[in-house]
Amino acid sequence: MTSSTPSTDQGSGLDARTLKVAAxxxxxxxMSILDTTVVAVAQNTFQxxxxxxxxxxxxxxxxYTLALAAVIPLSSWATARFGTKNVYLTSLVLFVLGxxxxxxxxxxxxxVAFRMLQGAGGGMLMPVGMMILTRAAGPERVGSIMAVLGIPMLLGPIAGPILGGVLIEFVSWHWIFLINVPIxxxxxxxxxWILDGEEEKSKPPFDFVGLLLLSPxxxxxxxxxSSSNSEGTFMSAKVLIPMVIGAALIVSFVVHALRGKTPLLDLRLFRNRxxxxxxxxxxxxxxxxxxxSLLFPQYFIGVRGESTLMAGLLVAPQGLGAMLTMPIAGRMTDKIGPGKFVLTGIVLIAIGLGVFMFLGADTSYWLLGGALFVQGLGMGMSMMPMMSAALATLKAESxxxxxxxxxxxxxxxxxIGTAVISVILATNLKGLAAPTPSASASAFGDxxxxxxxLIVICLVPAFFLPRKKIAVATPVDENGEPVKAAPVMMH
Incomplete structure (x- = not known):
C-alpha cells in the first residue's frame, strides 16, 4: 500500500482513507485508556x-503508570529511527502480551511485573497514534481527527468502571485483562493492513544522557x-524525597535539552506561542x-451506597454530553480556531462542577446527572480543540x-490531579467530627x-488561544512564522 497525501481541501470532511487510519x-x-480505569475498580478483588x-x-x-512515564519520552526518537508503523505494531504486541x-x-x-510490561507497550500507543493521525489528516484537519481520538480519551474514565464492574461481578477478574486480547x-x-510502511528516513543519534535524566x-x-494517596499527605518523606529527586532530574533534562543539538525531546518547541x-x-x-473524575464514583459509592456498576452508570451523562459536542467542536476548530470553543467549554465545565460544590447526602440524581451532562458538553468543546491547537501549528518534522x-x-x-484531589478529600474526611452521610457529602463538596x-484558572491562558482559523495551509516555523513546505505525508 503506498503513502498518500492528505486532502488539502479545507472545507471537506475526513476522507475514507483517513477514517480507516483513525480506526x-x-x-x-x-485498550490503553480502558485498562487504566478498569484496574482501579479491581483493587479489592486483588487484595x-x-x-x-x-x-x-x-x-x-x-x-503501570510508572512504565507509561518511562517509555513515553522515547516515542519521538523511536518513530524517527524505526518508523511509526513499526513502533505502533510493537507497542500493540507488548500490550497484548502483557x-x-x-x-x-x-x-x-x-x-505488578506484567502490568509494567503492559505499560511499556501502552505508553507509546497514544503519542504514536497522535502522530499517525496528524500526518494522515494533514494540519488543516487536525481538529476533526483529534475529535475522533477524543472519544476513547473521554469515555475511558466513564466506561472503565462500568466494564470492570460487569466483568468482575458476572465473569472473573481475569477478564479485565483477557478482554484486551481479541481487541x-x-x-x-x-x-x-492499513498503515503504510516506510523506509527509514533518519537515524538520529540516541540521547542517552537525556534518557537517563527524563525517563527516570x-x-x-x-x-x-502517587505515594501521597496511601500516605494521605504530601509532607511525608516517602512522597517528598522521590518528588524532589524526580523534579531535579527533570530540571537537569531541561537544561541538557536546551543545550543539546539532538535531545531526546525538543523543548525548543515551546518557542511556539x-x-x-x-x-x-x-x-x-x-x-x-x-x-x-476520581470524586464522582467515590461519592456515589461511599456516600450514597451504590455499587461500582451503578456508580459508573450514574457518571455516564458526562460521556453523552461529550459525544454530542466533540465532533462539532473538532470540525469547527479547523475553520474558526480553538479559542472560542475552549473558553465556552471551560465555562460549561465550571457550571457543571459547580453543582457538586453543594453536595448533600440526598442530592437529586436528576440534578447531578444534568450537571454531569453540562460538564460533558464542555469537555467535548474544550479538550480536543486544545490538543489540536498544540499540534496544528507545528512543522511536519516537529x-x-x-x-x-x-x-x-x-x-x-x-x-498530579488524582493525587492532589485524593489528599484533599482524605484531609476533609479526617476532619469530620462525625462521619455521617451528610458530613461526608459536605467533605466531597468542599x-x-x-x-x-482549577478549571476557572484555565480561563486565563485559554483567553490567549487563537480565535481565528489557525494558518496551517502553509506550515509555520517554531516561532509561528509561515514557511514554504512540502505537503504533509502520512507515515
Missing part, C-alpha cells in the same frame, strides 16, 4: 485473590506523587478533570516531538471547590 488508532487507545494489602494491590495501578500474562498472574508480584489481535491485524525523572516524580499557551491551559484542565510533549504533560497532569477553582 486503527482508536482501537489502540481504547482478596492474592491475600495482599491495599498498598501492594495499588502497585498494579502505580507500576494482558495475557496479567490474566495468568499467580501472585501480586507477578501481576488487540484485531488492532494488530488491522494496523498491519518522570517515573520517580510520579512515584512520589500557541503550543506554550495550550500546554499551560491543558495542564490545569487535566489536573481538574482527572481529579474530579509533530513527533509535539505529540510526545502533549502525552508527557497529559500523564503527569493526570497523576473538595469539588478545588476542582472548580
Amino acid at each position: 486503527v488508532v482508536v482501537l489502540g487507545a481504547i 482478596d485473590v492474592f491475600n495482599t494489602s491495599a498498598a501492594n494491590a495499588a502497585w498494579t495501578a502505580t507500576g 494482558s495475557i500474562l496479567c490474566a495468568f498472574a499467580w501472585n501480586i508480584g507477578s501481576l 488487540g489481535i484485531l488492532a494488530i491485524a488491522y494496523s498491519a 525523572g518522570l517515573a520517580v516524580f510520579l512515584y512520589g506523587v 500557541t503550543l506554550s499557551i495550550t500546554v499551560v491551559t491543558f495542564t490545569f484542565f487535566l489536573i481538574a478533570f482527572f481529579g474530579a 509533530v513527533a516531538d509535539g505529540s510526545t510533549l502533549v502525552n508527557v504533560v497529559q500523564q503527569t497532569a493526570a497523576s 473538595t469539588f471547590v478545588v476542582a472548580v477553582v
Whole structure:
C-alpha cells in the first residue's frame, strides 16, 4: 500500500482513507485508556485473590503508570529511527502480551511485573497514534481527527468502571485483562493492513544522557506523587524525597535539552506561542478533570451506597454530553480556531462542577446527572480543540516531538490531579467530627471547590488561544512564522 497525501481541501470532511487510519488508532487507545480505569475498580478483588494489602494491590495501578512515564519520552526518537508503523505494531504486541500474562498472574508480584510490561507497550500507543493521525489528516484537519481520538480519551474514565464492574461481578477478574486480547489481535491485524510502511528516513543519534535524566525523572516524580494517596499527605518523606529527586532530574533534562543539538525531546518547541499557551491551559484542565473524575464514583459509592456498576452508570451523562459536542467542536476548530470553543467549554465545565460544590447526602440524581451532562458538553468543546491547537501549528518534522510533549504533560497532569484531589478529600474526611452521610457529602463538596477553582484558572491562558482559523495551509516555523513546505505525508 503506498503513502498518500492528505486532502488539502479545507472545507471537506475526513476522507475514507483517513477514517480507516483513525480506526486503527482508536482501537489502540481504547485498550490503553480502558485498562487504566478498569484496574482501579479491581483493587479489592486483588487484595482478596492474592491475600495482599491495599498498598501492594495499588502497585498494579502505580507500576503501570510508572512504565507509561518511562517509555513515553522515547516515542519521538523511536518513530524517527524505526518508523511509526513499526513502533505502533510493537507497542500493540507488548500490550497484548502483557494482558495475557496479567490474566495468568499467580501472585501480586507477578501481576505488578506484567502490568509494567503492559505499560511499556501502552505508553507509546497514544503519542504514536497522535502522530499517525496528524500526518494522515494533514494540519488543516487536525481538529476533526483529534475529535475522533477524543472519544476513547473521554469515555475511558466513564466506561472503565462500568466494564470492570460487569466483568468482575458476572465473569472473573481475569477478564479485565483477557478482554484486551481479541481487541488487540484485531488492532494488530488491522494496523498491519492499513498503515503504510516506510523506509527509514533518519537515524538520529540516541540521547542517552537525556534518557537517563527524563525517563527516570518522570517515573520517580510520579512515584512520589502517587505515594501521597496511601500516605494521605504530601509532607511525608516517602512522597517528598522521590518528588524532589524526580523534579531535579527533570530540571537537569531541561537544561541538557536546551543545550543539546539532538535531545531526546525538543523543548525548543515551546518557542511556539500557541503550543506554550495550550500546554499551560491543558495542564490545569487535566489536573481538574482527572481529579474530579476520581470524586464522582467515590461519592456515589461511599456516600450514597451504590455499587461500582451503578456508580459508573450514574457518571455516564458526562460521556453523552461529550459525544454530542466533540465532533462539532473538532470540525469547527479547523475553520474558526480553538479559542472560542475552549473558553465556552471551560465555562460549561465550571457550571457543571459547580453543582457538586453543594453536595448533600440526598442530592437529586436528576440534578447531578444534568450537571454531569453540562460538564460533558464542555469537555467535548474544550479538550480536543486544545490538543489540536498544540499540534496544528507545528512543522511536519516537529509533530513527533509535539505529540510526545502533549502525552508527557497529559500523564503527569493526570497523576498530579488524582493525587492532589485524593489528599484533599482524605484531609476533609479526617476532619469530620462525625462521619455521617451528610458530613461526608459536605467533605466531597468542599473538595469539588478545588476542582472548580482549577478549571476557572484555565480561563486565563485559554483567553490567549487563537480565535481565528489557525494558518496551517502553509506550515509555520517554531516561532509561528509561515514557511514554504512540502505537503504533509502520512507515515
